[in-house]
Amino acid sequence: MGTPLLKANHITKAFNGVTVLDNVDFSVDEGEVHALVGGNGAGKSTLMKIITGVYTHDSGTLELDGKPLWFKDYSEATKNGVRMIFQELSLVPTITVAQNIFLNHEISNRGRLLDLKKMNRKAAEILDSLGVEISPATIVGTLSVAEQQLIEIAKALSEETKILVMDEPTSSLSETEVETLFRIVRKLKEQGVAIVYISHRMNEILKIADKVTILRDGQRIITEQAEVLTVSEIIKYMLDEHAKDLKPNVNYENIRYDRCVLEIKGLTVNSWVRNIDFKVYEGEVVGFAGLMNSGRTEILEGIFGLRHTESGEILVDGRQVPLNRVDASIGAGMALVPENRREEGLVLGHSLETNMILPSLDRLRKKALLDRTKIRSLVEENVQKYNIKTDSVHKMISQLSGGNQQKVVFAKWLSTQPKLVMFDEPTIGVDIGAKTEFIDFIRGYVAGGNAAIFVSSEISELVAACDRIFILNRGKICAELSGKEIENEEVIQNEIQQYKSQKVV
Amino acid sequence: MKSSSTSLKKSFNWNKYIVYIIFAVMFIIFSAILGTTFLSGSNVLNIIRQTATISIMAVGGVFVIGAGMIDLSVSSIVPLSSLITALILTNTGNIPLSIVGGLAVGVGVGWANGFLITFAKLPAFLATMCMMGVIKGVAMWVTNTQAVPTNNPAFNYIFGGGDVGPVPVLIFWTAAFVIVGYIVLNRTSFGVRTLAIGGNETAAKFTGIKVDRYKILIMMISGACAAVAGILYTGRMQAARYTFGDGDEMSVIAAVILGGASLSGGTGSMVGALVGAILMGMLNNALLLCGFDSSVQMILKGIIIILAIAVTNKLQKR
Numbered sequence: 001m002g003t004p005l006l007k008a009n010h011i012t013k014a015f016n017g018v019t020v021l022d023n024v025d026f027s028v029d030e031g032e033v034h035a036l037v038g039g040n041g042a043g044k045s046t047l048m049k050i051i052t053g054v055y056t057h058d059s060g061t062l063e064l065d066g067k068p069l070w071f072k073d074y075s076e077a078t079k080n081g082v083r084m085i086f087q088e089l090s091l092v093p094t095i096t097v098a099q100n101i102f103l104n105h106e107i108s109n110r111g112r113l114l115d116l117k118k119m120n121r122k123a124a125e126i127l128d129s130l131g132v133e134i135s136p137a138t139i140v141g142t143l144s145v146a147e148q149q150l151i152e153i154a155k156a157l158s159e160e161t162k163i164l165v166m167d168e169p170t171s172s173l174s175e176t177e178v179e180t181l182f183r184i185v186r187k188l189k190e191q192g193v194a195i196v197y198i199s200h201r202m203n204e205i206l207k208i209a210d211k212v213t214i215l216r217d218g219q220r221i222i223t224e225q226a227e228v229l230t231v232s233e234i235i236k237y238m239l240d241e242h243a244k245d246l247k248p249n250v251n252y253e254n255i256r257y258d259r260c261v262l263e264i265k266g267l268t269v270n271s272w273v274r275n276i277d278f279k280v281y282e283g284e285v286v287g288f289a290g291l292m293n294s295g296r297t298e299i300l301e302g303i304f305g306l307r308h309t310e311s312g313e314i315l316v317d318g319r320q321v322p323l324n325r326v327d328a329s330i331g332a333g334m335a336l337v338p339e340n341r342r343e344e345g346l347v348l349g350h351s352l353e354t355n356m357i358l359p360s361l362d363r364l365r366k367k368a369l370l371d372r373t374k375i376r377s378l379v380e381e382n383v384q385k386y387n388i389k390t391d392s393v394h395k396m397i398s399q400l401s402g403g404n405q406q407k408v409v410f411a412k413w414l415s416t417q418p419k420l421v422m423f424d425e426p427t428i429g430v431d432i433g434a435k436t437e438f439i440d441f442i443r444g445y446v447a448g449g450n451a452a453i454f455v456s457s458e459i460s461e462l463v464a465a466c467d468r469i470f471i472l473n474r475g476k477i478c479a480e481l482s483g484k485e486i487e488n489e490e491v492i493q494n495e496i497q498q499y500k501s502q503k504v505v
Numbered sequence: 506m507k508s509s510s511t512s513l514k515k516s517f518n519w520n521k522y523i524v525y526i527i528f529a530v531m532f533i534i535f536s537a538i539l540g541t542t543f544l545s546g547s548n549v550l551n552i553i554r555q556t557a558t559i560s561i562m563a564v565g566g567v568f569v570i571g572a573g574m575i576d577l578s579v580s581s582i583v584p585l586s587s588l589i590t591a592l593i594l595t596n597t598g599n600i601p602l603s604i605v606g607g608l609a610v611g612v613g614v615g616w617a618n619g620f621l622i623t624f625a626k627l628p629a630f631l632a633t634m635c636m637m638g639v640i641k642g643v644a645m646w647v648t649n650t651q652a653v654p655t656n657n658p659a660f661n662y663i664f665g666g667g668d669v670g671p672v673p674v675l676i677f678w679t680a681a682f683v684i685v686g687y688i689v690l691n692r693t694s695f696g697v698r699t700l701a702i703g704g705n706e707t708a709a710k711f712t713g714i715k716v717d718r719y720k721i722l723i724m725m726i727s728g729a730c731a732a733v734a735g736i737l738y739t740g741r742m743q744a745a746r747y748t749f750g751d752g753d754e755m756s757v758i759a760a761v762i763l764g765g766a767s768l769s770g771g772t773g774s775m776v777g778a779l780v781g782a783i784l785m786g787m788l789n790n791a792l793l794l795c796g797f798d799s800s801v802q803m804i805l806k807g808i809i810i811i812l813a814i815a816v817t818n819k820l821q822k823r
Binding site: 306329343357361362369370 | 692693701704705712715
């Protein structure tokens with residue numbers, strides 16, 4: 001092969017002094033599907049955002065068609081035929097498919113008015129060429145997520161596209177929809193479009209990709225032809241055998257199998273998370289492992305009463321908890337540390353103190369009035385206990401660092417003294433040192449006669465924190481691992497990917 | 506990275522204190538221009554008397570805006586509660602019964618607002634705007650736009666007309682509402698949860714707060730405050746009239762926002778809103794004393810409020 005269509009050399013990027021990409025090389029040829037693989041924080045998204053001009057690089061060079069080039073922003077990248085399909089769809093739901101496809105490069109007639117007919121016809125041509133049967137006059141909001149994803153691709157192709165970056169395109173698609181997407185990807189390949197394909201799903205990658213590049217901790221580990229790789233080899237490359245920052249600190253002797261803290265029977269949350277059964281015992285941390293959209297968050301929010309559940313039974317300490325009522329769940333001794341702390345966990349405009357006491361107000365009263373002494377002692381105790389770095393408890397929570405904000409969320413919920421705490425991705429956006437701290441908080445809390453459910457995309461964390469791990473796939477608990485089985489990250493990764501393969505093939 | 510002076514400036518909460526600064530500046534300007542006519546004890550009492558109803562509605566307004574909502578219907582609740590109170594009073598002579606009747610109007614409309622916002626999912630702006638029209642219509646229809654005089658001296662004395670020594674009764678009403686409002690906002694879980702709902706409704710739901718129930722309750726409180734304002738209008742004017750309260754919704758919102766609340770919710774200050782209300786009254790009074798037409802008064806008032814809020818926002822956004 002001649003010169004690659006796109007070539008990135010020695011790319012280095014740091015955020016606030018933390019190196020995210022370290023001297024990474026990457027290239028993609030015309031008509032090639034090049035998969036980019038790596039754990040969370042490996043640098044995949046950052047690399048793609050640098051290539052598409054969303055971020056600026058610190059050092060390194062980029063060549064397009066052999067010519068050195070840098071894009072100052074995303075719109076300049078699109079002008080040069082480099083496009084990205086974002087995880088969060090960039091479509092406007094209230095207007096039609098054709099209007100979305102031609103948004104910001106609308107077709108006008110000579111009178112400077114929109115030529116709707118021509119736009120619809122052109123849109124239909126593009127959709128036809130992709131083999132997609134959607135009318136261009138459909139309002140986008142009425143389409144399924146999968147269909148919207150296809151429109152997103154059509155939008156990218158409405159202007160000249162040489163390189164298409166797809167970030168986790170299948171995470172919310174069903175199996176047949178994945179097949180449709182793959183058909184389109186192959187078609188684009190034939191047309192000579194270069195595709196960069198980011199995914200966590202190894203089996204899919206091996207099916208669709210020509211080449212695979214594996215990143216780990218901001219470094220390129222290997223670039224290899226897809227046909228010579230296996231799923232377990234990819235996993236081996238992804239994992240860092242030397243990184244033992246997170247050590248398992250499990251103590252099975254603390255678990256009281258005679259005391260069931262949480263029992264879930266036949267919980268049905270929606271059309272695809274159905275009939276979930278499991279138990280969590282005192283002193284135990286149960287982990288949920290699975291890819292995006294495996295139903296982890298749905299189950300947690302269903303148990304907590306935030307997400308409407310259709311049926312099922314929830315028992316805490318043997319007592320039935322009414323469904324769909326957050327206040328009843330809290331009253332029964334549950335707590336949920338939500339996935340998105342800025343949107344779901346905190347009132348950003350309020351102080352550390354107000355955020356921390358919010359679920360405990362009823363305990364902090366003297367008759368009708370709030371007791372300032374009680375509030376102060378609770379907050380100060382927690383600031384010490386969780387090692388929260390702040391100069392004042394009245395400081396606005398938005399002025400604290402991400403790790404400290406998350407500590408406030410932990411304190412907010414753990415000070416309600418719940419029997420069962422559910423942690424949904426509690427360490428997102430937290431640096432490695434603090435991660436260990438959070439896992440210690442969880443183990444420490446559970447050791448005091450409580451129980452926890454721990455959801456994380458980072459297997460190393462699950463290994464460090466959990467006594468038992470459930471493997472989730474498409475709303476089902478597919479496997480339960482414990483003891484020796486969960487001492488090794490590789491086993492769990494293989495287990496997650498295995499269920500994916502059963503489904504996809 | 507940043508110099509210490511900018512970080513100092515950032516930490517100074519302009520939103521919270523700007524109302525006092527503006528108040529002081531305005532007070533000094535008007536004192537200089539108008540002298541003793543403005544500064545005399547009787548004029549100052551007059552200002553407070555005239556702003557009592559706005560202050561009391563602003564107490565409810567702090568909760569409404571603090572929770573991220575808005576209540577435009579207060580200006581229609583005022584005349585309807587006023588008329589209902591006066592009608593019951595003239596027909597029965599029973600003061601407690603007439604008060605209950607007037608309050609019921611406010612609480613009922615507040616509940617309807619809350620129901621529309623939470624159950625029918627109307628934005629608060631739309632729900633209370635429509636309600637404002639409906640209730641105003643009802644107020645005009647009740648007596649066929651006729652005024653209803655209240656010839657009950659005890660009622661007129663207690664509810665607005667009377668003085669205790671040199672101090673107008675209205676000041677006691679204002680003080681009572683602001684103090685209770687202050688305590689509820691700052692020292693009870695109700696207040697903290699109200700601001701949490703306005704600050705981040707999703708987080709409030711994730712924390713188990715029954716957001717819908719709180720919203721209905723808050724709209725009922727706002728309605729009740731407006732009803733009390735209507736009753737106090739009646740006592741002060743010794744009559745009920747459908748024109749009472751016209752345009753008050755804007756004064757209330759301006760007072761609450763000037764007082765340091767954000768229209769997007771999550772913040773609010775009772776004392777700030779009181780000072781904001783008095784500032785509004787002072788503007789009305791001073792512009793009148795300056796001899797401006799009511800048209801010029803309205804123009805100047807609008808410009809001053811815009812400037813005050815614009816300056817606050819500019820200073821706030823570093």
